[in-house]
């Protein structure tokens with residue numbers, strides 16, 4: 001975790017509509033200074049509109065935006081100390097890397113010698129010193145992305161907004177840039193708000209992740225919190241790969257288990273606050289299912305499919321009309337074959353139980 005200091009950014013009940021489209025709906029969250037904060041959700045969920053609202057490019061219809069304790073809801077863009085890197089890098093193609101970096105400072109009428117010092121400092125930070133004379137068109141995608149970052153960083157923003165900055169890069173470069181961004185964040189204690197639809201990016205970079213849906217936030221937490229205690233089925237389905245297995249059924253009269261197609265699933269402990277006979281969904285992570293040991297009783301199943309992924313294998317089994325996915329070490333899966341009978345054990349201590357009606361977790 002970054003140092004949880006002052007509140008760098010606070011959005012309270014922000015709303016923004018475009019005609020009948022509610023881009024942002026009662027959106028609230030705080031970001032502590034120095035934090036790497038991720039807005040995570042699929043396309044059209046409102047991530048870009050949120051960033052544009054923070055940057056001052058969008059005026060919200062309702063709510064309040066505070067940056068370091070000051071109200072910026074209806075204030076102009078300038079002076080916020082916020083800089084945004086867009087998904088399309090939007091570099092000046094006819095200018096060298098040096099001049100792309102220098103441009104924002106020239107606009108701010110910073111003295112020439114100071115510009116030169118900061119351009120070189122920024123280039124060093126992004127390992128772009130040998131490329132300063134080149135034009136963007138002659139750089140690789142990753143280098144262009146670093147130039148776009150540099151152009152934002154050179155203004156020394158207090159808050160850096162990144163809108164799906166790695167989308168246009170190939171897989172290897174994305175990996176390198178994730179590490180690069182984390183390094184920059186750590187080294188300079190930047191406050192970052194990072195929008196992405198990519199689960200891996202969100203989990204690997206975010207110290208805190210806001211899971212967005214329909215212009216609002218469903219849950220905010222650390223990667224561990226979202227993984228261990230998803231608030232509802234939406235979050236449960238978005239965090240964790242392969243996805244959580246979902247088994248539908250009805251709650252037993254004593255709240256101590258689920259009656260479902262694969263039989264009675266006893267819970268590790270009785271659930272309070274749930275009605276007997278209520279339709280419910282039990283979620284089980286693929287890593288919380290294993291093969292039964294010798295002589296151990298388990299659920300009768302049949303191997304349906306094996307997906308080897310190096311060290312681990314994703315094994316799909318069929319049991320009682322349901323398909324369950326489990327993750328096994330490669331060594332444990334190597335002797336398995338599709339069609340073979342298997343006995344599997346589900347860990348009741350790791351069950352996640354949700355109301356079928358609302359999708360909310362029952363705790």
Ligand SMILES: Nc1ncnc2c1ncn2[C@@H]1O[C@H](COP(=O)(O)OP(=O)(O)OP(=O)(O)O)[C@@H](O)[C@H]1O
Pocket residue numbers: 018021022023041042043044045046047048049050197
């Ligand atoms: N200027 C605009 N005019 C009309 N509708 C808009 C405008 N900006 C955003 N919207 C709509 O608001 C909703 C949220 O858009 P937004 O770009 O914030 O989503 P997003 O989560 O960033 O999506 P993506 O991952 O595809 O970039 C969408 O339905 C979008 O079509």
